[in-house]
Amino acid sequence: MSSEAFRIKLPATSANLGPGFDTLALALRLYLEVEAEAAASFSIEASGRNQDICGALEGNLLLETYSKTLTAAGRPVTPLRLRVHNEIPLGMGCGSSAAVRLAGVSLAAHFGGLGWDGARILTEASRLEGHPDNAAACWLGGFTASGMDESGVQAVSFAAPAEWRALVVMPQKPLATTASRAVLPERYSRADVVVNLQSVALLTAAFAARRADLLVHAMRDRIHQPYRAEVCPLLPALLPLAGQGGIPGVALSGAGPAVLALLASEEDIAGACERIREALPRGETVEILACELAPRRE
Numbered sequence: 001m002s003s004e005a006f007r008i009k010l011p012a013t014s015a016n017l018g019p020g021f022d023t024l025a026l027a028l029r030l031y032l033e034v035e036a037e038a039a040a041s042f043s044i045e046a047s048g049r050n051q052d053i054c055g056a057l058e059g060n061l062l063l064e065t066y067s068k069t070l071t072a073a074g075r076p077v078t079p080l081r082l083r084v085h086n087e088i089p090l091g092m093g094c095g096s097s098a099a100v101r102l103a104g105v106s107l108a109a110h111f112g113g114l115g116w117d118g119a120r121i122l123t124e125a126s127r128l129e130g131h132p133d134n135a136a137a138c139w140l141g142g143f144t145a146s147g148m149d150e151s152g153v154q155a156v157s158f159a160a161p162a163e164w165r166a167l168v169v170m171p172q173k174p175l176a177t178t179a180s181r182a183v184l185p186e187r188y189s190r191a192d193v194v195v196n197l198q199s200v201a202l203l204t205a206a207f208a209a210r211r212a213d214l215l216v217h218a219m220r221d222r223i224h225q226p227y228r229a230e231v232c233p234l235l236p237a238l239l240p241l242a243g244q245g246g247i248p249g250v251a252l253s254g255a256g257p258a259v260l261a262l263l264a265s266e267e268d269i270a271g272a273c274e275r276i277r278e279a280l281p282r283g284e285t286v287e288i289l290a291c292e293l294a295p296r297r298e
């Protein structure tokens with residue numbers, strides 16, 4: 001067990017990127033930062049987005065993950081004084097739950113003296129999430145491909161082109177990932193699976209080869225986006241912008257409801273925001289976050 005203070009900073013992530021359902025994700029330069037020290041009782045000082053949720057002592061996913069991990073490992077739950085600064089939108093498809101679960105597992109590994117390495121922390125958080133894509137990109141940074149089986153998570157990340165930018169277009173109301181997974185079918189046709197296999201391979205190659213021109217083809221998806229459009233109405237409105245003036249690729253961000261637009265450079269941001277606003281359903285109010293892509297973790 002350790003009584004030393006602990007600090008962690010983890011990025012937002014946009015998972016799936018169109019075809020890579022539960023497989024691909026990209027880290028974004030928006031962060032969750034947690035500082036902790038052992039104390040006589042739990043307290044949280046929250047700043048940034050969603051302070052009400054991030055600062056709550058009841059039903060807080062950070063505290064739940066921390067306590068659950070320590071209890072499962074047979075260790076006492078050391079009370080903590082926490083400072084949480086959060087820039088990641090909650091329930092928008094930007095990986096807030098993966099970041100907070102990784103933070104909770106990391107706190108447990110530290111204060112419980114569990115001796116877990118990064119791979120074990122990533123595996124534990126991915127199991128709690130039920131899929132490894134966000135957690136892998138959040139932990140490793142960059143563009144990440146991941147898979148998970150009984151032995152744990154396998155993940156590889158590489159640097160995404162530093163000049164590319166992400167626009168995250170968020171509606172007013174969040175959508176729980178569990179609700180967005182509930183609309184997906186159990187079975188798919190061979191034709192749909194083949195389109196996604198081709199796209200995933202092409203998309204990974206497009207990031208590695210820095211080929212923004214390929215994104216319009218490589219971000220095609222038939223596995224989750226067609227079904228999620230009903231609960232993510234920004235998606236059908238913005239998907240047709242892919243491949244047009246300054247917006248090479250468009251996809252649902254994670255499980256939605258936000259939509260991700262990938263741009264080849266900073267200079268395209270203003271024009272892309274204008275086109276996005278023009279394409280929105282009448283009366284729809286959105287927040288558009290322009291993000292740099294987060295580097296690979298060293």
Ligand SMILES: Nc1ncnc2c1ncn2[C@@H]1O[C@H](COP(=O)(O)OP(=O)(O)O)[C@@H](O)[C@H]1O
Pocket residue numbers: 032053054055060061062086089090091092093094095096097098100175176177178254255
């Ligand atoms: N920093 C945080 N502190 C406490 N709870 C959080 C935090 N970030 C996320 N959560 C929890 O995770 C939920 C969102 O997770 P989820 O539905 O998977 O959406 P997403 O991961 O796309 O943001 C929030 O409603 C909240 O319960």
Ligand SMILES: N[C@@H](CCOP(=O)(O)O)C(=O)O
Pocket residue numbers: 013015016021022023092093094095096097098131133134177180181224253254255256
């Ligand atoms: N592959 C998952 C990704 C969920 O990401 P989130 O950021 O919405 O939590 C899915 O598509 O359900």
